[in-house]
Amino acid sequence: MSPWLETMRRETLLVMRKKSDVLNPLVFYLLVISLFPLGVGPAPETLARIAPGVIWVAILLSVMLSLERLFRDDYRDGSLEQMLLSPHAGAGLVLAKIASHWLMICVPMLVLSPLAALLMGVSLKALVAMMLSLLVATPALSMIGAVGAALTVGVGRSGVLLSLLILPLFIPVLIFATAAIDAAAMSLPYLGQLALLAAFSVAAITLAPFAVIAALKIGVQ
Amino acid sequence: MFKWLHPYAKSENLYRLSGKFLFWFGWLGFIGATVGTIWGLAFTPADYQQGDSFRIIYLHVPTAMMSMSGYLGMAIAAFIGTVWQQRHADMTVIAIAPVGAVYTFLALFTGAVWGKPTWGTYWVWDARLTSELILLFLYLGVIALYYAYEDRRSGARAAAILAMVGVINVPIIHYSVVWWNSLHQGATVTVFEKPKMDTSMLWPLLINIVAFGLLLGAFTLMRLRNDLLMKEGHRPWVKQVLEGKS
Amino acid sequence: MAFDSFAAFLQMGKHGFYVWLSYGVGLGSLILLWWHCCYSRRKIVAGIKEFEARRQRRKTSKTTERVL
Numbered sequence: 354m355s356p357w358l359e360t361m362r363r364e365t366l367l368v369m370r371k372k373s374d375v376l377n378p379l380v381f382y383l384l385v386i387s388l389f390p391l392g393v394g395p396a397p398e399t400l401a402r403i404a405p406g407v408i409w410v411a412i413l414l415s416v417m418l419s420l421e422r423l424f425r426d427d428y429r430d431g432s433l434e435q436m437l438l439s440p441h442a443g444a445g446l447v448l449a450k451i452a453s454h455w456l457m458i459c460v461p462m463l464v465l466s467p468l469a470a471l472l473m474g475v476s477l478k479a480l481v482a483m484m485l486s487l488l489v490a491t492p493a494l495s496m497i498g499a500v501g502a503a504l505t506v507g508v509g510r511s512g513v514l515l516s517l518l519i520l521p522l523f524i525p526v527l528i529f530a531t532a533a534i535d536a537a538a539m540s541l542p543y544l545g546q547l548a549l550l551a552a553f554s555v556a557a558i559t560l561a562p563f564a565v566i567a568a569l570k571i572g573v574q
Numbered sequence: 575m576f577k578w579l580h581p582y583a584k585s586e587n588l589y590r591l592s593g594k595f596l597f598w599f600g601w602l603g604f605i606g607a608t609v610g611t612i613w614g615l616a617f618t619p620a621d622y623q624q625g626d627s628f629r630i631i632y633l634h635v636p637t638a639m640m641s642m643s644g645y646l647g648m649a650i651a652a653f654i655g656t657v658w659q660q661r662h663a664d665m666t667v668i669a670i671a672p673v674g675a676v677y678t679f680l681a682l683f684t685g686a687v688w689g690k691p692t693w694g695t696y697w698v699w700d701a702r703l704t705s706e707l708i709l710l711f712l713y714l715g716v717i718a719l720y721y722a723y724e725d726r727r728s729g730a731r732a733a734a735i736l737a738m739v740g741v742i743n744v745p746i747i748h749y750s751v752v753w754w755n756s757l758h759q760g761a762t763v764t765v766f767e768k769p770k771m772d773t774s775m776l777w778p779l780l781i782n783i784v785a786f787g788l789l790l791g792a793f794t795l796m797r798l799r800n801d802l803l804m805k806e807g808h809r810p811w812v813k814q815v816l817e818g819k820s
Numbered sequence: 821m822a823f824d825s826f827a828a829f830l831q832m833g834k835h836g837f838y839v840w841l842s843y844g845v846g847l848g849s850l851i852l853l854w855w856h857c858c859y860s861r862r863k864i865v866a867g868i869k870e871f872e873a874r875r876q877r878r879k880t881s882k883t884t885e886r887v888l
Contacts, residue, residue, distance in 0.1 A: 500739050504732045508722040517718055518736060521711035525746055528701070556742075564735055567656065571731045611843070616829060627835035633846045676853050684842040691835050789850070796857040800864055807868045816865060 356441040357449045364453035367426075375457050378419040382462055385411040386469045397474050404473035405483045405534040411469075412462055412487065413494065413523050417516055419458045420498040423450070424506045424569065433506075434573050437566070444562035447569075451499045451562070459491040482537030486530040490550040496557035497522045503565040507572030526553055586811040588662055589802050592795045599792035606785025614778035621775075630688040632778055636786035638681035641709060642744055644674035644790050648716070649741040652734035662798075664730035665805075667737055668720050669797035673790055675713035682706055705746055712740040726805070 368375055389407045390400055427433040436446055466487060470480050501519035505511035533546035614632035621628035648670040655663030685703065686696045697703065716733045723729030806812055823829040832839045 497739070500735070504719060504736055505722070507728065507732075508719075511722070514718055514722050517711070518715045521708045521715060521743070522740060524704070524708050525743060528704070561739075564739055568732060568735050571728050571735075574728070615839075615843070616823065620833060625835060626832040627838055629832065629839050630842045633842055637846070673853065676849050680846050680849055683845055687838045687842040691838050793853055793857065796854075796861070800857065800861050803861070803868070804864050807864070808871065812868060813872065816868065 356439075357445055360446055360449040361453045364450060365457070368453075368457050374419070374422055375461065378415040378458055379461055379465065381418060382411050382415040383465065383469065385414060386473075390473070401474040401476065404470055404475045405479055405538075406531055407473070408466055408469055408483065409487075409527055409530055409534075412459075412466070412491070413520070413527060415462065416458060416491070416494050416498055417519055417523075419454070420502040420519070421512060421515060423454055423499060423502045424572075425502075428506045428572065433569065437569060437573060444566065447499070447562040447565045448558070451495050451565070454499070455492055455495040459495060463487055463491065476538065478540065479534055479538045482534045482543055483530075485547055486533045486550055489547055489554060490526050490530055493526055493550070493554040493557040494523060496554070496561035497526075500561050500564045500568060503568035503572065506569065526550065529553070583660060583662065585662070585802050585806050585809075586815075589799060589811075589815065592799055592802075596792055596795040596799070599788045599795065603785050603788030603792050606781050607789060610778045610782035610785055614775075614782065618775050618778060619772075624692055627688060627691040630684050632782050634681060634684040634688055635779060636782045637677045637684065638706065639783055640786045640790050641674055641678040641681050641706070642748060643787065644670055644677060645709060645712070645737075645741065645744055648674060648737050649744075652737040655731070655734045656738065661727070661730075662802075664727075664734045665801050666794065666798055667716070667734045668730050669794045669801060670790075671713055671716045671720070671733070671737075673793040673797070675710060675717065677786075677790065678706065678710040678713055682710065705743065708743055712737075712743060715740070 386407060389403070393399055393403065424433060427436065439446070463484070467480060467484060470483060475483070498519050501515050501522070504518060505515050508514060529546050529549050533543040533550070536543035536546065611632055615629055618629070620626050648667050651663045651666040651670065654660055655667065682703070685706070689698070690696050716737050719736055720726075720729040720733040723732060803812060830836055830840075
């Protein structure tokens, strides 16, 4: 089996053994969304207007929370060092690791998002735009977030620091995504914004693994 | 080119060279900023639309431009530090970051204060203001990451990587006024087009932009020299330098 | 000179508060930045000098011990 698939299998196995790693961000995601109707009041038109943005912000936050464990356990038990020393070390392995993070964390949230959107009464047009933007942009979130997680792996308690590093980098993605959803809600074409988000993702997938490797090398030395 | 640069990889040479540059940057920047600011405050005619509140431009535009240029410079230093493994480039990243953060804060603050008489509100969530705010957070992130590491060298390396990743925001800030229809006015000064300002108002602005750039350089060099002294405190050359001076 | 009197200069045509607030904060933060650079330099230099002095003291005390 290729080292790429082997890494994916290992990550999946680890998550299956410790399901809370996947379930906690999901529960957090639903919890954040359910806080908003309580916070801003249950008026349907207000909720429908803010719902896509709320869902996006909730996804940003829960992805960020899930990132802390991305390299933490491997760093503690030394397998991260082995990974960097292995003959197959390089962007590929890191990419596999982050790809499995995306599959384990982001995809379940994507699946839950239409449900959350329906609960908040989002119109169909906005829902489609929201789902497309999420599908296209979440790989960028995983990639950028992995850089932040790798940079803080050598630092002790890194929760707040991680959010300070990552959230500013997430903001451009959020801006373009909400622009796409707004355009869709007004029945305007939003392909341009989606293309920009896709460009973000492609750029992040190409460049982020190298930054992650450089950052991990600082952490393990 | 790197043959020429190579001697400055030695801390001692870098310290002496930066001392020379610091003198010129500091004094030219100080004089330029004084002249430009007094000229702008007292000797330019008032704007026909905004009255005298437009005089904030002589602080707002230079700090805003230099906050972005500073980030770009920081990212270039980070790139050099990563590719050619130059420790001093990483130290430069850390030297620029707080100065850039102060400039960004000033740009935001003066922008908010200028916004009140002009737009009637201190803050709007439009693209330019938001992305300048992101820039501030990026600077703060670089500083925070540096201080989170116990080992200064690892911290500087990590901060350099973060600076490079964050550079994607600079073009977004720069073109946000063009891409989005925002409340913020378009760029007043561009390199290629004829400026949209009267020359009597433009000159002090240009002087201030250059002066604030020089001051950014001067502050950076001061901080870089401090870091060099701290890192190499017990080498003979430091003793020589300190004795030669006092 | 764009103003008739010094009072008018301070007033800035009703916008005095905004203009002087921003310039005051600007000047203040730049001075603070400069002061911080100088302050940390003084502290670093003092630290180096103290270290050197201690090393010197320890050297001399060792020789006196040997003499005794």
